[in-house]
Amino acid sequence: MSTNTRLSIGVSLLGVLALAACGTTGRDTAAGKAPAGPVKGGTLTFAVNTEPSTCLDPHQSPADVAGLFTRPALDSLVSLDGEGRIHPWLATKWTVSPDQKTYTFTLRDGVKFSDGTAFDAEAVKANLDHIVDPATKSQLAAGYIEPYKGSEVVDPHTVKVHFSRPYSPFLSALATAYFGIESPRSLKQPQDALCKKVVGSGPFVIDEYVVQKGITYHRNPGYAWAPEGAAHTGEAYLDKLEIKVITEDSVRLGALTSGQVDGIASVPPVNVKQVQGDPRLTVTTRQAPGGNYNYYPNTTSGPFADKRVRQAFRDGIDFATIVKNLYFGAFQPAAGPISPSTDGYDKTLEGKTKYDPAAAARLLDEAGWSGKDAEGYRTKDGRRLTIRWGFLKAFAREQRDTLAEQIQAEAKKIGFEIQFVSGTVNEWLEKYPKGDYDLIDFSWQRADGDTLRNLFDTSAIPTAAKFGQNAARLSDKDVDGWLSDALDTTDQAKRAELYAKVQQRVTDEAAVFPVYVFNYLLGTGKKAHGIGWEPQAYPTFYGAWVEQA
Known part of the structure; x- marks a missing residue:
């Protein structure tokens, strides 16, 4: 599991097999x-x-x-x-x-x-x-x-x-x-x-x-x-x-x-x-299989509850260039939620989303974040477009803290204010099941495409009674159905087809912001x-x- 400690709410779960x-x-x-x-x-x-x-x-x-x-x-x-x-x-x-x-x-x-x-x-x-x-x-x-x-x-x-x-x-x-x-x-x-x-x-x-x-x-x-x-x-x-x-x-x-x-x-x-x-x-x-090092927006509350705002954040920041410059080619920019070494990886996602700040600006206008304050941040009804990111810098590895600061700077250019919300691990373990955040980051290593079920199935939404990995809090009946069907079959081709549908849907919904493939x-x-x-x-x-x- 990103990993560091028990949860990567900024604590990465790092955590993975490489085929090469x-x-x-x-x-x-x-x-x-x-x-x-x-x-x-x-x-x-x-x-x-x-x-x-x-x-x-x-x-x-x-x-x-x-x-x-x-x-x-x-x-x-x-x-x-x-x-x-x-x-x-x-x-x-x-x-x-x-x-x-x-x-x-x-x-x-x-x-x-x-x-x-x-x-x-x-x-x-x-x-x-x-x-x-x-x-x-x-x-x-x-x-x-x-x-x-x-x-x-x-x-x-x-x-x-x-x-x-x-x-x-x-x-x-x-x-x-x-x-x-x-x-x-x-x-x-x-x-x-x-x-x-x-x-x-x-x-x-x-x-x-x-x-x-x-x-x-x-x-x-x-x-x-x-x-x-x-x-x-x-x-x-x-x-x-x-x-x-x-x-x-x-x-x-x-x-x-x-x-x-x-x-x-x-x-x-x-x-x-x-x-x-x-x-x-x-x-x-x-190369690690499973979930890439991704950012997960809270799709149920806050600014990212609006799909257009999620799309604007994803498309208005040049994640690929930032990753290439910071990591000197050691980590490749991620195209989707899971890595290429994971069974069921959908290669068609490569190149599907592109850096487009002009399109991001239009999406924010459509979502009602059309105003700007004196510092250049987008506003709506007098409120600043602020994203609360649960990020524990003390546990960040692989320069993820530096990466986060660069993302913060780029987000400001398109009108997002990012606030890093720190605290202890135990404090974040209390906030996490309540959905008390706008953005969380982690990687999730697993050598099977079923990692998608951990990350996006409704049953994996964290609650006070159950620790889950669906940090995006996505609840999609089609996604649940495809993941359930994948459990029912041992046919690898059929499973890959179902997992591809899941990857396409969560990408279309901007329920994940892929960052880099962990090596x-x-x-x-x-x-x-x-x-x-x-x-x-x-x-x-x-x-x-x-x-x-």
Whole structure:
């Protein structure tokens, strides 16, 4: 999830798979030799630019970094490869009932959690029930399996998962870290305890998580249940793994170039070419699937309740040029609500909307915002055209605060006053379900086109009783119908057709202002090798190893 903390009301949910990766370095060939190959031992130190606020548990947190921090310790029932194919992991096989409402899983034997608890069907049931339990207050995972009715333990190695309706995206959701299987013994702890430490069956065991500092792990001895298709089997190569939180771009980059860390997340776009030109370093790029980094207007109240005002804001600001100039080509301007690496992406949206300040001016005139005050802002009935943007600058990453200020300046040229409304995360979590805002920004990483349901289905509108991701508060019967039909079919071509209709409609309604496609910019030093990728485009460390001195 943009991510930073629990919600990206200016706190991005960053949060992701790329179908194409490009790495640039000459470090091995320039030295005239390749590394000898994976070796066991050592510690890999990695630095990230953000953290999962105060909650580590991916069953609760929507932050992509919560998935990054917990994936080393958590296995999933299935895995997802770069081509979107599902593979066995803790489940060796599965079947789907003819009505697509029941999934039956056969589970691995001999798997143990790091606390000694055996993995079995009861553990699967406990995890799925925990995710949907209102007490968990899940801000992401529960929304992925909204039709979940319950799990039935057939025997210790067989479990049936029941849904109230056909639910085709279930397997791809299971592959994410947000459905990582936690020890059922640990799930009996209070929720705040789970926010500090999760216990899984993964290749690493969490030692300690310190807020604002980072997290440390050690190798899980005896690990022998890697997903099908993994680069190796058995225990992880690394003795230890350490992930540090270094929010300042220059400090994080300096830690990489000086060799203090072996790798970093989010190489600053302005420094990408510099890093690529250093033979000691590598930059690898992964394009994130799911929702782009977008701005979402409140379509139900305030100035943006008028479609013409939304269209004027979108078309009167040259988002593409601002993105190109600020990010030096590291991030591409977004054409629609989801990224090109997402199943169901509609390529026909590219070029559909264009920068046209003259058309924007006409739309504002038509909407009644035809006056201007002494500062040049549009007015209507003596009121200034003011947009309240819930933006927490303290949590902004990837220069999103600088980007927001540039958007603010450009918006003024066409008559919009943008007011940044700050506050604490908890204050915004109170405002968000009430719709007490005009504009919100975040990205929403998910490797399935069903991310559109999270973002635009009426059922995903946030309320006091339910955390939802439909920040635009869009309620459109056609959109709901297309998204529902997509749940009913496993035909990828049919799903793509339905998702294209959704993308076209939300674009026509200006229910989203696409900004940029997020790319994970991974920087590594000469000793680090074998870092892999999660379906949501953040790094994994099971196959990672470090050259020994």
